[in-house]
Amino acid sequence: MPKSSQPIGIFDSGVGGLTVLKEISRLLPSEDLIYLGDTARVPYGTRSPKTVIRYSQRNAEFLMRLGIKLLVVACNTSSAVSLEVLRAQNAVPVVGVIEPGARKAVELTTKGLIGVIGTEATIRSGAYQKAIKRWAKNPVRVVSRPCPLFVPLVEEGWLEDPITKEVARRYLTPLKGKGIDVLVLGCTHYPLLEGTIREVMGPEVKLVNSASETALEVKGILESLGIRKSFGEGRRRFFVTDGPEKFKHLGKLFLGELPGEVDEIDL
Amino acid sequence: MPKSSQPIGIFDSGVGGLTVLKEISRLLPSEDLIYLGDTARVPYGTRSPKTVIRYSQRNAEFLMRLGIKLLVVACNTSSAVSLEVLRAQNAVPVVGVIEPGARKAVELTTKGLIGVIGTEATIRSGAYQKAIKRWAKNPVRVVSRPCPLFVPLVEEGWLEDPITKEVARRYLTPLKGKGIDVLVLGCTHYPLLEGTIREVMGPEVKLVNSASETALEVKGILESLGIRKSFGEGRRRFFVTDGPEKFKHLGKLFLGELPGEVDEIDL
Numbered sequence: 001m002p003k004s005s006q007p008i009g010i011f012d013s014g015v016g017g018l019t020v021l022k023e024i025s026r027l028l029p030s031e032d033l034i035y036l037g038d039t040a041r042v043p044y045g046t047r048s049p050k051t052v053i054r055y056s057q058r059n060a061e062f063l064m065r066l067g068i069k070l071l072v073v074a075c076n077t078s079s080a081v082s083l084e085v086l087r088a089q090n091a092v093p094v095v096g097v098i099e100p101g102a103r104k105a106v107e108l109t110t111k112g113l114i115g116v117i118g119t120e121a122t123i124r125s126g127a128y129q130k131a132i133k134r135w136a137k138n139p140v141r142v143v144s145r146p147c148p149l150f151v152p153l154v155e156e157g158w159l160e161d162p163i164t165k166e167v168a169r170r171y172l173t174p175l176k177g178k179g180i181d182v183l184v185l186g187c188t189h190y191p192l193l194e195g196t197i198r199e200v201m202g203p204e205v206k207l208v209n210s211a212s213e214t215a216l217e218v219k220g221i222l223e224s225l226g227i228r229k230s231f232g233e234g235r236r237r238f239f240v241t242d243g244p245e246k247f248k249h250l251g252k253l254f255l256g257e258l259p260g261e262v263d264e265i266d267l
Numbered sequence: 268m269p270k271s272s273q274p275i276g277i278f279d280s281g282v283g284g285l286t287v288l289k290e291i292s293r294l295l296p297s298e299d300l301i302y303l304g305d306t307a308r309v310p311y312g313t314r315s316p317k318t319v320i321r322y323s324q325r326n327a328e329f330l331m332r333l334g335i336k337l338l339v340v341a342c343n344t345s346s347a348v349s350l351e352v353l354r355a356q357n358a359v360p361v362v363g364v365i366e367p368g369a370r371k372a373v374e375l376t377t378k379g380l381i382g383v384i385g386t387e388a389t390i391r392s393g394a395y396q397k398a399i400k401r402w403a404k405n406p407v408r409v410v411s412r413p414c415p416l417f418v419p420l421v422e423e424g425w426l427e428d429p430i431t432k433e434v435a436r437r438y439l440t441p442l443k444g445k446g447i448d449v450l451v452l453g454c455t456h457y458p459l460l461e462g463t464i465r466e467v468m469g470p471e472v473k474l475v476n477s478a479s480e481t482a483l484e485v486k487g488i489l490e491s492l493g494i495r496k497s498f499g500e501g502r503r504r505f506f507v508t509d510g511p512e513k514f515k516h517l518g519k520l521f522l523g524e525l526p527g528e529v530d531e532i533d534l
Contacts, residue, residue, distance in 0.1 A: 040318060041308075048509055051307060152419045163433050170430065242315055 002069030002092055004227045007032035007235075008218065009063030010072040011056075014042035015247055016151070016188030017074030018254035020097060021236070023215035024072070025259075028222070031234045034066055038267065040241035043151075044077040045121035056082035058267050060090055062239070068092060069227055072218060076118055076187055076210075080127035093221050100217040101184050101210035102131035108206045109140060109182045115175040115205075116144040118186030119151065128186050143178050147171045147187075154189045157253055164196050172200045184208045192253065236260035241267050269336030269359055271494045274299035274502075275485065276330030277339040278323075281309035282514055283418070283455030284341030285521035287364060288503070290482035291339070292526075295489070298501045301333055305534065307509035310418075311344040312388035323349035325534050327357055329506070335359060336494055339485060343385055343454055343477075347394035360488050367484040368451050368477035369398030375473045376407060376449045382442040382472075383411040385453030386418065395453050410445050414438045414454075421456045424520055431463050439467045451475045459520065503527035508534050 008028075010021055014037050021035050036059055038044075044052045056078045060071055071094045073079045073086065079096030087094045105114045116128040123146040132142050150171075153164045175183065183205050185191060191209050198207060222228035236259045240247045244262040251258040275295075277288055281304050288302050303326055305311075311319045323345045327338055338361045340346045340353065346363030354361045372381045383395040390413040399409050417438075420431045442450065450472050452458060458476050465474060489495035503526045507514045511529040518525040 040314060042313065046309065046510060046513065047307060051509060148423055149416070149419050152416050156415055163430065163437065166430050166433070242318060243313060246313065 001225070002227055004069070004229045006067050006069035007034050008070050008072060009034050009036070009066065009068035010074050011036040011038065011059040011063060011078075012074040012188060013038050013044040013077065015039070015250040015254065018251060019188045019191045019211040020072060020074040020214050022255055023212045024218055025234070025236070027215045027219055028228070029234055030229045030232050032229070033234060033236045034063060034068065035236070035238045036063055037238070037240045037247055039243050039247060040267070043119070044075055045119040047077075049081040052077055053082045053085055056086060057089065060086050062265070062267060064090055064092070070095065070218065070221065072214065073097065074188055074214070076122040076127075077125070080122060080125040093225070095214060095217050095221065097188065097210045097214045098127050098131050098186070100213035101186065101208050102128055103135045104208045104213045105132055105182045105184045106135040106140065108208065111179065111181045112138055112140045113178065113180045114140055114142050115178070115180035115183040116142055116186050117147045117171070117175070117183065117190065118144070120146040120148055122186050128184060143175055143180060145171055145175055150187065150193060151189045154192045154253065155250055159192055160195055164193065165199065168193065168196050168200045172197065176201055176205070180205060182206045182208060185210060238262040239265050241265060268492070269494055271336070271496045273334050273336035274301050275337050275339060276301050276303070276333065276335035277341050278303040278305065278326040278330060278345075279341040279455060280305050280311040280322075280344065282306070282517040282521065285518060286455045286458045286478040287339060287341040287481050289522055290479045291485055292501070292503070294482045294486050295495070296501055297496045297499050299496070300501060300503045301330060301335065302503070302505045303330055304505070304507045304514055306507045306514060307534070310386070311342055312386040314344075316348040319344055320349045320352055323353060324356065327353050329532070329534060331357055331359070337362065337485065337488065339481065340364065341455055341481070343389040343394075344392070347389060347392040360492070362481060362484050362488065364455065364477045364481045365394050365398050365453070367480035368453065368475050369395055370402045371475045371480045372399055372449045372451050373402040373407065375475065378446065378448045379405055379407045380445065380447045381407055381409050382445070382447035382450040383409055383453050384414045384438070384442070384450065384457065385411070387413040387415055389453050395451060410442055410447060412438055412442055417454065417460060418456045421459045421520065422517055426459055427462055431460065432466065435460065435463050435467045439464065443468055443472070447472060449473045449475060452477060505529040506532050508532060
């Protein structure tokens with residue numbers, strides 16, 4: 001059984017998973033966190049499931065060797081296709097970002113009409129759609145929309161920007177028109193656009209931030225296993241497979257300042 | 268010495284190099300063309316030079332095994348960092364996309380003030396800037412600007428679009444304000460935005476399309492070596508390292524219809 005003193009491992013294809021790290025840090029400030037961004041192979045969204053599973057296994061192996069007590073798959077694409085394989089191969093709890101967001105969406109909807117946005121690959125995989133149906137007790141309809149420009153707009157730093165608002169309006173107006181009452185932000189970059197998305201969707205549509213839902217799930221699992229670390233200040237370490245400078249630069253958009261060293265590794 | 272009946276090999280990190288294939292097809296319709304899109308590793312622009320050189324070597328080896336007579340590196344990032352290595356290791360002429368565009372820009376400028384746009388990596392590499400200085404006989408100044416949203420806007424298919432125009436205005440107005448008289452489209456995707464870019468820059472700024480300049484260079488080399496194929500209709504073959512369906516879909520934006528089979532290979 002893992003011990004409370006061991007770190008939590010988080011991997012993503014790139015920098016986006018930092019929204020998940022941020023929420024875990026906020027909710028569980030004493031935990032030691034190790035983040036791996038597979039920046040040499042980003043984006044996973046355009047790769048085949050077979051390839052994504054292979055990359056994910058490699059990431060998990062690297063983090064397991066560092067003695068983690070729980071693995072967070074902070075990448076939607078990887079959560080969609082590799083969770084079962086990772087659970088079968090690793091002797092620690094594995095948490096993805098899709099189930100927590102899907103569960104929350106089901107909890108929040110009163111009209112039974114849920115919207116999901118994400119990268120092309122996430123939407124095409126149907127993973128949120130399937131997860132929502134699994135959690136729903138009453139019939140729900142899911143309408144989804146890929147928003148491929150949101151990630152580059154975030155990485156450009158154009159968060160509250162007329163161009164980003166116009167793109168959001170283009171992507172989201174059809175979803176709004178369908179009368180959804182809940183919208184799942186199904187990509188780790190999207191919480192940075194929450195203000196813009198909220199403005200387009202209006203106050204009557206509830207937004208589900210998968211990053212904060214995932215952090216809640218991590219907390220629940222650690223507590224139920226009695227391995228939550230609840231004293232001291234947690235340390236953070238960052239590993240990337242390419243371009244540590246760019247990671248640091250983009251990391252500032254997500255976290256203000258990166259609270260730890262960034263090392264480049266070869267996987 | 269290579270023979271005229273052998274094919275020309277073209278590689279790019281993804282789909283963008285199809286603008287180069289298109290120009291070569293137009294100029295040299297009898298040539299057999301083999302295109303390799305390393306879609307499992309796209310984009311190269313965010314990788315380190317070391318990584319890009321490794322990928323480029325692998326791509327070149329694959330095409331050399333198919334018996335090509337000339338290698339076109341249709342990827343700006345790869346042209347910027349791997350051309351010398353590829354020339355040293357392969358016994359066929361190797362043509363990149365940077366030199367031809369740089370040479371044309373020098374030829375066209377009367378004010379000695381040249382603008383260059385491209386991906387972040389291409390601009391950061393300084394490759395166009397250096398190539399332009401090499402070709403210039405008189406002093407020239409180069410002002411450059413990364414335009415990271417142009418590639419995803421092209422791949423969204425928003426070619427003549429108010430959002431794309433607004434992004435172009437944001438990126439290009441500062442360049443226009445500096446009084447350049449030539450602008451190099453330093454990314455293989457950008458010829459698809461030529462109309463929009465021209466609208467923002469106005470008729471007094473000449474645009475250099477690296478793809479068509481590269482095709483001219485290929486023609487020149489084949490003719491000077493006496494290995495141009497000038498009869499019959501050329502065949503086209505396409506290889507990708509991931510996602511042939513997506514390649515076909517995006518390929519239509521570039522070529523109308525893909526004039527040949529797309530096979531997935533493992534590199």
